[in-house]
Amino acid sequence: MKTLIAIPAFNEEESISAVLEDLARHHPLDHVIVIDDGSRDSTSQIARNAGVRVIRHPINLGVGAAMGTAFIFAAKHGYEALVQLDADGQHRPEFLSVLLEQVGVADVIVGSRFAGGGKFKTTFARRGAQRAISWVVSSYARTHLTDVTSGFRVAGPRAIELFSRHYPVEWLGDTVESIILASRQGLTVREVSVTMNERAGGLPSQSILKAAMYTGRIFLILVLAAFRSAPPSVINRKKVVKSK
Numbered sequence: 001m002k003t004l005i006a007i008p009a010f011n012e013e014e015s016i017s018a019v020l021e022d023l024a025r026h027h028p029l030d031h032v033i034v035i036d037d038g039s040r041d042s043t044s045q046i047a048r049n050a051g052v053r054v055i056r057h058p059i060n061l062g063v064g065a066a067m068g069t070a071f072i073f074a075a076k077h078g079y080e081a082l083v084q085l086d087a088d089g090q091h092r093p094e095f096l097s098v099l100l101e102q103v104g105v106a107d108v109i110v111g112s113r114f115a116g117g118g119k120f121k122t123t124f125a126r127r128g129a130q131r132a133i134s135w136v137v138s139s140y141a142r143t144h145l146t147d148v149t150s151g152f153r154v155a156g157p158r159a160i161e162l163f164s165r166h167y168p169v170e171w172l173g174d175t176v177e178s179i180i181l182a183s184r185q186g187l188t189v190r191e192v193s194v195t196m197n198e199r200a201g202g203l204p205s206q207s208i209l210k211a212a213m214y215t216g217r218i219f220l221i222l223v224l225a226a227f228r229s230a231p232p233s234v235i236n237r238k239k240v241v242k243s244k
Contacts, residue, residue: 003100004079005032006070008063009087013041016087020050023085026093033073034087035066043087063151064169071155075164082155084174091152095194103156106190108182110145111152115193137176141183145191149175152194158187 005027009016016034023032034047038060047054055069067084074082081103085091095111102109114130130149138145151174155163162185168177179189 008066012087068167107187111194112147
């Protein structure tokens with residue numbers, strides 16, 4: 001299965017070298033791209049020095065836009081699976097095989113920090129917001145999800161086809177809203193248990209205020225989605241067959 005690892009990055013010079021070094025033990029770097037989303041540091045140069053292809057945005061557009069670029073690249077070059085791997089060192093490449101073995105069983109596979117009793121450390125307020133959002137999105141996607149804000153995930157062929165044409169670009173839209181979009185297009189979503197690290201460098205993209213605002217925004221989107229018809233299908237409806 002032709003697999004692309006896409007790493008969105010913004011000012012991650014402190015961690016990107018170690019991330020790529022660890023990744024090289026599990027996946028060939030000639031099938032890895034770093035989407036430098038307007039970094040003002042040496043993120044791009046470090047990635048290039050490691051032998052990785054870099055696509056650079058001239059300004060910071062957000063993770064959703066970075067992943068939209070990655071999906072366009074994947075579709076153009078005939079990839080059958082795309083893995084999102086963060087540049088901050090949280091996502092552990094040894095779990096790539098756990099995610100990829102589900103391609104063909106589902107269209108979008110999410111690596112969950114909390115499935116199976118996972119004890120990933122987070123604040124009480126943020127974990128409460130995540131649980132509330134996950135419960136609602138699980139109902140919408142008709143499957144049990146515990147970590148819908150996780151960026152460690154895989155998109156199979158039909159998801160690549162969909163997301164290369166349309167991908168949410170609002171803050172954290174690459175996580176929750178992409179699951180909603182996939183579900184509305186009839187794609188299947190599944191999660192698997194993974195272990196994640198604390199950030200190795202850089203700054204987190206969330207604050208308590210942002211988490212609260214985002215929770216309210218997501219609930220509004222879900223309410224509105226319940227009252228509007230699904231968008232026209234843009235994907236091949238061929239039945240998913242598990243890869244051998």
